[in-house]
Amino acid sequence: MAELSEKARSKLHSLNEALESGAMTRVRRIINSGLAPVDVAHLIESSPPKARKIIWELVDKEIEGEVLQYLAIDIQSQFLSDMSAEEVVDATADLDSDDIADMLQQLPEQVTQEILSSMDHQDRARVEAILGYPEDSAGGLMNTDTITIRPDITLDVVLRYLRRHQSLPDMTDNLLVVNRQNEFIGALPIRKLLVSDPLQTVREVMSTGSTVIQATQHETEVAKLFERHDLVSAPVVDANGMLLGRITIDDVVDVIRETADHSLMSMAGLDEDEDTFAPALKTARRRAVWLGINLITAFIASAVIGLFDKTIEAVVALAVLMPIVASMGGIAGSQVLTLVIRGQALGHLSGANFRWLFNRELLVAALNGVLWAIVIAILAWVWFGDPRLSLIMAAAIMINLMAAAVAGASLPQILKARGIDPALAGGVILTTVTDVVGFMSFLGLATLIYI
Amino acid sequence: MAELSEKARSKLHSLNEALESGAMTRVRRIINSGLAPVDVAHLIESSPPKARKIIWELVDKEIEGEVLQYLAIDIQSQFLSDMSAEEVVDATADLDSDDIADMLQQLPEQVTQEILSSMDHQDRARVEAILGYPEDSAGGLMNTDTITIRPDITLDVVLRYLRRHQSLPDMTDNLLVVNRQNEFIGALPIRKLLVSDPLQTVREVMSTGSTVIQATQHETEVAKLFERHDLVSAPVVDANGMLLGRITIDDVVDVIRETADHSLMSMAGLDEDEDTFAPALKTARRRAVWLGINLITAFIASAVIGLFDKTIEAVVALAVLMPIVASMGGIAGSQVLTLVIRGQALGHLSGANFRWLFNRELLVAALNGVLWAIVIAILAWVWFGDPRLSLIMAAAIMINLMAAAVAGASLPQILKARGIDPALAGGVILTTVTDVVGFMSFLGLATLIYI
Numbered sequence: 091m092a093e094l095s096e097k098a099r100s101k102l103h104s105l106n107e108a109l110e111s112g113a114m115t116r117v118r119r120i121i122n123s124g125l126a127p128v129d130v131a132h133l134i135e136s137s138p139p140k141a142r143k144i145i146w147e148l149v150d151k152e153i154e155g156e157v158l159q160y161l162a163i164d165i166q167s168q169f170l171s172d173m174s175a176e177e178v179v180d181a182t183a184d185l186d187s188d189d190i191a192d193m194l195q196q197l198p199e200q201v202t203q204e205i206l207s208s209m210d211h212q213d214r215a216r217v218e219a220i221l222g223y224p225e226d227s228a229g230g231l232m233n234t235d236t237i238t239i240r241p242d243i244t245l246d247v248v249l250r251y252l253r254r255h256q257s258l259p260d261m262t263d264n265l266l267v268v269n270r271q272n273e274f275i276g277a278l279p280i281r282k283l284l285v286s287d288p289l290q291t292v293r294e295v296m297s298t299g300s301t302v303i304q305a306t307q308h309e310t311e312v313a314k315l316f317e318r319h320d321l322v323s324a325p326v327v328d329a330n331g332m333l334l335g336r337i338t339i340d341d342v343v344d345v346i347r348e349t350a351d352h353s354l355m356s357m358a359g360l361d362e363d364e365d366t367f368a369p370a371l372k373t374a375r376r377r378a379v380w381l382g383i384n385l386i387t388a389f390i391a392s393a394v395i396g397l398f399d400k401t402i403e404a405v406v407a408l409a410v411l412m413p414i415v416a417s418m419g420g421i422a423g424s425q426v427l428t429l430v431i432r433g434q435a436l437g438h439l440s441g442a443n444f445r446w447l448f449n450r451e452l453l454v455a456a457l458n459g460v461l462w463a464i465v466i467a468i469l470a471w472v473w474f475g476d477p478r479l480s481l482i483m484a485a486a487i488m489i490n491l492m493a494a495a496v497a498g499a500s501l502p503q504i505l506k507a508r509g510i511d512p513a514l515a516g517g518v519i520l521t522t523v524t525d526v527v528g529f530m531s532f533l534g535l536a537t538l539i540y541i
Numbered sequence: 542m543a544e545l546s547e548k549a550r551s552k553l554h555s556l557n558e559a560l561e562s563g564a565m566t567r568v569r570r571i572i573n574s575g576l577a578p579v580d581v582a583h584l585i586e587s588s589p590p591k592a593r594k595i596i597w598e599l600v601d602k603e604i605e606g607e608v609l610q611y612l613a614i615d616i617q618s619q620f621l622s623d624m625s626a627e628e629v630v631d632a633t634a635d636l637d638s639d640d641i642a643d644m645l646q647q648l649p650e651q652v653t654q655e656i657l658s659s660m661d662h663q664d665r666a667r668v669e670a671i672l673g674y675p676e677d678s679a680g681g682l683m684n685t686d687t688i689t690i691r692p693d694i695t696l697d698v699v700l701r702y703l704r705r706h707q708s709l710p711d712m713t714d715n716l717l718v719v720n721r722q723n724e725f726i727g728a729l730p731i732r733k734l735l736v737s738d739p740l741q742t743v744r745e746v747m748s749t750g751s752t753v754i755q756a757t758q759h760e761t762e763v764a765k766l767f768e769r770h771d772l773v774s775a776p777v778v779d780a781n782g783m784l785l786g787r788i789t790i791d792d793v794v795d796v797i798r799e800t801a802d803h804s805l806m807s808m809a810g811l812d813e814d815e816d817t818f819a820p821a822l823k824t825a826r827r828r829a830v831w832l833g834i835n836l837i838t839a840f841i842a843s844a845v846i847g848l849f850d851k852t853i854e855a856v857v858a859l860a861v862l863m864p865i866v867a868s869m870g871g872i873a874g875s876q877v878l879t880l881v882i883r884g885q886a887l888g889h890l891s892g893a894n895f896r897w898l899f900n901r902e903l904l905v906a907a908l909n910g911v912l913w914a915i916v917i918a919i920l921a922w923v924w925f926g927d928p929r930l931s932l933i934m935a936a937a938i939m940i941n942l943m944a945a946a947v948a949g950a951s952l953p954q955i956l957k958a959r960g961i962d963p964a965l966a967g968g969v970i971l972t973t974v975t976d977v978v979g980f981m982s983f984l985g986l987a988t989l990i991y992i
Binding site: 103106107109110126128129132135136137138141249252253255256257258260261262263280281282284285286316317318319320322339340343346347350351353354355357358359360364366367369370371373374377378380381382384385387388389391392395396399402403406407408409410411412413414416417418421422424425427428429432433436437438439440441442443446447450453454457458461462465466469521525 | 554557558560561577579580583586587588589592700703704706707708709711712713714731732733735736737767768769770771773790791794797798801802804805806808809810811815817818820821822824825828829831832833835836838839840842843846847850853854857858860861862863864865867868869872873875876878879880883884887888889890891892893894897898901904905908909912913916917920972976
């Protein structure tokens with residue numbers, strides 16, 4: 091309940107305190123006082139490395155598997171690597187086949203085999219079916235335990251058949267109809283089953299137009315389908331239309347969340363799986379790479395400035411004002427870049443409308459260019475009282491905003507076409523462009539006029 | 542079907558071409574050849590303003606409402622404002638009460654009243670119930686048409702009762718159990734209904750521990766609950782526990798998508814509802830504000846440089862190298878900033894663990910500071926052959942990376958505590974800090990050593 095989640099949150103807080111003060115008995119009591127697995131997982135994710143190990147040790151064996159399933163990849167694989175094959179099998183016994191597969195994908199091949207071989211035949215078959223597909227494909231996302239029925243039986247028979255189950259799989263909104271060859275031929279919505287005449291046959295009631303997902307489709311493609319058609323679950327078939335399993339919305343929601351996080355994190359050179367509480371050394375190593383790449387950008391910009399050292403020596407005010415030109419270009423460019431990257435993610439951009447967008451951005455840059463060129467020229471004049479300086483500033487701002495628009499709008503499309511992630515590489519390249527153009531135009535013009 | 546979505550996409554493409562070439566008859570044919578409303582909406586979103594109007598004119602009256610419902614807020618309200626009250630009522634007749642409420646919330650109060658008054662009594666009551674709550678609350682998100690049952694009847698009666706419906710509402714995974722006062726007392730999962738003995742009563746089978754949402758809860762809070770408990774739908778109650786309606790996962794997915802987009806767009810000073818194909822003038826106006834704010838930052842940085850113009854005059858190499866110090870700080874800082882903002886969104890940060898994170902970031906900054914200080918010192922030495930310059934660079938980089946860590950880690954928490962959006966304000970303030978500290982430390986140290 092909402093209340094419960096409140097309760098859980100307060101528990102997390104007191105647990106944090108207990109950990110801080112090292113009151114282990116209290117920690118144990120809190121964890122094993124019916125804190126939901128998802129909350130335990132969230133608590134582990136919210137804890138520094140040391141505390142994580144402690145909490146994990148104290149987690150009740152029964153819920154270990156569920157807790158693992160809710161943990162972020164980084165932490166999950168770390169814990170898994172400390173467990174023996176038997177322990178993993180025991181912990182994951184009650185999990186869905188797709189969640190087990192996700193975990194195995196993070197273990198070394200040989201360990202995975204060990205675990206698979208110690209599973210019972212049916213479970214192994216299910217998990218192996220999923221492991222046969224890439225992690226980021228529909229096949230890797232699907233769950234293999236589905237309820238299938240034949241088209242020629244009556245709804246009444248279906249109802250009696252269902253009653254023989256202890257319970258139905260989570261998120262069962264459709265019963266999947268297959269023929270003798272296990273080929274998917276339609277879906278019987280539970281909603282229809284309940285309101286239809288029991289004497290009708292499945293074939294008469296089933297819907298054949300429902301969304302079918304190919305096992306090889308990419309997970310982001312799957313997410314789009316779920317969003318566009320408001321699905322709760324959808325059947326997954328192989329190239330021959332044979333039913334392999336189904337994908338449920340809860341797994342799709344994770345995909346949506348990760349894809350959305352990806353752009354945000356990539357633009358800062360971070361990974362969307364980035365563990366907020368990763369140890370310092372690991373973090374430093376990852377960050378160093380990004381800083382190194384950006385250092386190259388910075389040195390390129392400096393090299394441009396270096397070309398005009400004589401001019402700067404003559405008119406030192408140039409050194410004072412030049413960062414303004416560069417930074418305004420960077421800001422304007424990153425707005426265009428972000429908009430286009432978001433547009434790509436939403437699938438808004440096609441060849442036809444991109445030309446319009448590109449021209450729109452040029453126009454926007456021109457409008458803001460004029461506005462801010464005037465403002466900056468006036469401010470510069472008030473500051474240094476040199477009309478030539480104001481003129482140079484205005485021209486440089488104008489040039490750089492236009493360059494920023496061109497780069498910001500075209501970079502994502504160019505990079506994407508070359509299979510490079512625009513969110514990751516776009517910002518760095520853009521800054522290089524706006525810095526170089528900014529310093530070049532400003533100091534170049536100054537050289538023409540002053541020297 | 543997946544195939545269909547393929548077909549739709551190719552249709553969108555040929556439609557774009559038809560629009561480009563102005564072949565109106567072809568456009569009309571394509572749109573009215575069974576393109577799903579969601580695809581029409583997507584096409585409109587993907588079109589420049591002019592094309593939008595054309596397509597909208599051609600849309601079949603029957604699907605107008607559904608198309609509207611799938612459109613981005615910006616475009617939706619634009620089209621709505623061109624429609625008469627009667628037209629809106631006709632178009633939205635078949636929509637869910639929550640979707641109608643969403644649309645009305647974008648119209649002027651007086652128009653909304655006009656529309657409400659021309660609805661039939663029951664529909665008006667439903668919509669008004671939703672309009673009573675803020676748009677971003679559970680109440681604003683909920684749908685009021687739910688199937689409720691009493692606890693004391695048998696499942697057999699329930700099944701017969703359901704059969705009297707033409708169909709059940711979308712995403713009905715639970716029947717909501719209420720007492721005579723319409724107080725919510727439990728949920729009967731369809732999955733249980735189907736496998737249980739028909740002679741049992743609802744009270745015996747219903748689950749009472751299910752998640753209940755308060756109408757006043759914020760939508761992001763609702764999304765967290767849906768994600769944590771893998772919900773398809775959840776009942777919404779008022780302060781007295783009276784059942785008001787229910788929220789379904791399809792609406793929650795939109796909330797998740799928007800919240801995730803928010804950080805990305807805000808960091809570039811954009812709104813998550815930003816229309817990719819908004820007209821140039823509107824776009825320019827919105828962007829101008831952001832550029833203005835950042836101009837202030839830039840001038841502050843320039844003012845700092847201005848303090849040291851004598852030093853730069855003496856050693857022009859300083860002007861060449863100073864952007865490196867500032868930009869390295871900016872990059873390092875934005876990495877920390879982004880990580881913390883994401884951590885806040887995931888609810889990972891509490892008082893206890895934040896102290897650890899803060900210290901971790903200081904340590905990371907120190908490690909990368911040492912590494913890059915050495916690299917940059919060497920590069921600067923190779924370039925200018927002045928050991929003093931290298932020394933100053935190294936020290937300034939070290940100082941600025943530490944400052945960046947402090948600002949990047951603490952800004953989001955400080956801003957959030959003051960109710961300011963960290964994603965929007967964080968970047969600007971951070972850049973100001975890293976620019977000022979960067980130029981100040983670099984040029985300041987230079988002044989001490991050279992002058």
